[in-house]
Amino acid sequence: MTRRVPTRLLATLAATTLSLATLVAVAPAASAAPDCAKVEHSAKGIWQRVTVTNNCRNNISYVVRRAHGPDSKCTIVPPRHQHYFEWARYGARWQGMHWDCA
Secondary structure, three states, rough: OOOHHHHHHHHHHHHHHHHHHHHOOOOOOOOOOOOOOOEEEEOOOEEEEEEEOOOOOOOEEEEEEEEOOOOOOOOOOOOEEEEEEEEEEEOOEEEEEEEOOO
């Protein structure tokens, strides 16, 4: 048995697919970490911590990405400084970093 799909439905599906493909194509790519920045992740006891050390000549900015939890705010670290972001170990998992957010 062959079913006919209405032309209007096919046109709507094609437009939706094209729109979704466009969204994926223009999504911003995460930038790479500066060579002069150091990132350490640790999970001890009930806490997880991501420490960022800026050994660069200028400011760096980052966001800590987490699965099953909110990302950190955009943090700016001046040269020769260190900053950490800490959260309860259970629940949100560390996914990585997003650089140059500021």
